[in-house]
Amino acid sequence: MWIAGGRNRAVARSAFAEMLPRQVLERRSKGSFMGYSGAVYRRNKNAMRNFLLDGQLQAHGLLDTDALRRAFDGDVAPRDRSLTRIFDLCMVENRVRHQRDGPA
DSSP: OOEETTEEOHHHHHHTTTTSOHHHHHOSOOOOHHHHHHHHHHHHHHHHHHHHHTSHHHHTTOSOHHHHHHHHHSOOOTTOTTHHHHHHHHHHHHHHHHHHHOOO
Protein backbone atom coordinates (compact mmCIF):
# COMPACT_ATOMS: atom_id res chain seq x y z
CA MET A 1 0.00 0.00 0.00
CA TRP A 2 2.99 2.33 0.17
CA ILE A 3 2.76 2.68 -3.60
CA ALA A 4 -0.53 2.31 -5.47
CA GLY A 5 -1.44 3.39 -8.97
CA GLY A 6 2.11 4.59 -9.56
CA ARG A 7 1.90 7.10 -6.70
CA ASN A 8 3.97 6.82 -3.55
CA ARG A 9 2.59 7.41 -0.05
CA ALA A 10 -0.71 5.86 -1.12
CA VAL A 11 -1.89 5.22 2.45
CA ALA A 12 -1.29 8.83 3.51
CA ARG A 13 -2.88 10.19 0.34
CA SER A 14 -5.94 8.04 0.93
CA ALA A 15 -6.18 8.98 4.61
CA PHE A 16 -6.00 12.72 3.90
CA ALA A 17 -7.77 12.76 0.52
CA GLU A 18 -10.62 14.93 1.78
CA MET A 19 -8.24 17.54 3.26
CA LEU A 20 -5.54 17.82 0.59
CA PRO A 21 -5.86 19.89 -2.57
CA ARG A 22 -6.21 17.82 -5.74
CA GLN A 23 -2.82 19.13 -6.95
CA VAL A 24 -1.12 17.59 -3.92
CA LEU A 25 -3.03 14.32 -4.18
CA GLU A 26 -2.11 13.83 -7.83
CA ARG A 27 1.45 15.11 -7.94
CA ARG A 28 4.26 12.71 -8.66
CA SER A 29 7.16 14.80 -7.33
CA LYS A 30 7.74 17.67 -4.95
CA GLY A 31 9.81 19.72 -7.35
CA SER A 32 13.44 20.64 -6.88
CA PHE A 33 15.61 23.04 -4.98
CA MET A 34 16.42 24.84 -8.24
CA GLY A 35 12.73 25.32 -8.89
CA TYR A 36 12.37 26.88 -5.45
CA SER A 37 15.50 29.01 -5.99
CA GLY A 38 14.11 30.24 -9.30
CA ALA A 39 10.88 31.30 -7.60
CA VAL A 40 12.83 33.16 -4.90
CA TYR A 41 14.93 34.84 -7.59
CA ARG A 42 11.91 35.93 -9.65
CA ARG A 43 10.19 37.31 -6.56
CA ASN A 44 13.27 39.29 -5.45
CA LYS A 45 14.93 40.05 -8.78
CA ASN A 46 14.60 43.85 -8.64
CA ALA A 47 15.78 44.10 -5.05
CA MET A 48 18.76 41.85 -5.80
CA ARG A 49 19.61 43.92 -8.87
CA ASN A 50 19.61 47.16 -6.86
CA PHE A 51 21.48 45.53 -3.98
CA LEU A 52 24.33 44.48 -6.27
CA LEU A 53 24.47 47.40 -8.70
CA ASP A 54 24.39 49.96 -5.86
CA GLY A 55 26.70 47.99 -3.59
CA GLN A 56 30.26 47.83 -2.41
CA LEU A 57 31.40 45.18 -4.90
CA GLN A 58 30.32 47.44 -7.76
CA ALA A 59 31.79 50.54 -6.08
CA HIS A 60 35.18 48.83 -5.95
CA GLY A 61 35.01 47.67 -9.58
CA LEU A 62 34.66 43.99 -8.71
CA LEU A 63 31.55 43.32 -10.79
CA ASP A 64 31.04 43.13 -14.53
CA THR A 65 28.02 45.41 -14.36
CA ASP A 66 27.16 45.02 -18.05
CA ALA A 67 27.01 41.24 -17.70
CA LEU A 68 25.04 41.55 -14.49
CA ARG A 69 22.50 43.89 -16.11
CA ARG A 70 22.11 41.46 -19.02
CA ALA A 71 21.54 38.63 -16.57
CA PHE A 72 18.87 40.58 -14.70
CA ASP A 73 17.23 41.78 -17.93
CA GLY A 74 16.96 38.25 -19.33
CA ASP A 75 14.58 35.48 -18.38
CA VAL A 76 15.80 32.64 -16.21
CA ALA A 77 14.79 29.14 -17.23
CA PRO A 78 13.16 27.16 -14.39
CA ARG A 79 16.22 25.00 -13.75
CA ASP A 80 18.92 27.47 -14.82
CA ARG A 81 21.79 27.14 -12.37
CA SER A 82 23.39 30.43 -13.42
CA LEU A 83 21.17 32.26 -10.96
CA THR A 84 23.16 30.64 -8.15
CA ARG A 85 26.01 32.99 -9.11
CA ILE A 86 23.73 35.93 -8.41
CA PHE A 87 22.82 34.45 -5.03
CA ASP A 88 26.54 34.02 -4.32
CA LEU A 89 27.25 37.64 -5.26
CA CYS A 90 24.44 38.80 -2.97
CA MET A 91 25.91 36.73 -0.15
CA VAL A 92 29.36 38.30 -0.65
CA GLU A 93 27.86 41.80 -0.96
CA ASN A 94 25.96 41.26 2.27
CA ARG A 95 29.11 40.10 4.04
CA VAL A 96 31.12 43.10 2.79
CA ARG A 97 28.43 45.52 3.94
CA HIS A 98 28.22 43.81 7.31
CA GLN A 99 31.99 44.04 7.76
CA ARG A 100 32.00 47.71 6.73
CA ASP A 101 28.98 48.81 8.77
CA GLY A 102 29.21 46.40 11.68
CA PRO A 103 26.24 44.65 13.26
CA ALA A 104 22.91 46.44 12.99
